[in-house]
Amino acid sequence: MRGGYRQNAGRKQGFAAKNAEEVRRILSDMVMREIEPIGKALIDKAKKGDVTATRELFDRAFGRAPQNAPIDSLNSNGVIPTPILSNLFVSPETIERHNLRTQAIYGGLSQQHDEDKRSG
Incomplete structure (x- = not known):
């Protein structure tokens, strides 16, 4: 039988959301432990002319510029x-x-x- 309703079929409700929440928590903890070297590396890249790094630093430090004029x-x-x-x-x-x-x-x-x- 293909298609249609089948009992207990498909992804379990909330399963992916729980996993994503746990991953976000773990990554957040890791970043906070290493924030200083990450920040220094981003600043070094910006100083060397990396436009993406510069934009990221400015966006995070001062907020994004409004896009509508x-x-x-x-x-x-x-x-x-x-x-x-x-x-x-x-x-x-x-x-x-x-x-x-x-x-x-x-x-x-x-x-x-x-x-x-x-x-x-």
Whole structure:
């Protein structure tokens, strides 16, 4: 018989969790006994230019840097920022079409933003 319910089949409930908990406790004790040489080795690697070691030290010592940065859709001039693609060749005609399209799409939005800034 394959598949379906079979009494007493499968992993026993909580077995892996108990083992993992015990392993974490043992490793934690081992690390605490050797924390000074481990820390010194990590610092030595960071001093030699190991970026991963440096990041780990800074993350542990000062906390991880926040990964989300608020981005306002309009910059301080009331203009939607346009990415700079410096390595692409773009003809002057394409740039002009882009500028006209951008003005048509965002022109009113930029003017409305300026008016809001003046009134508020």
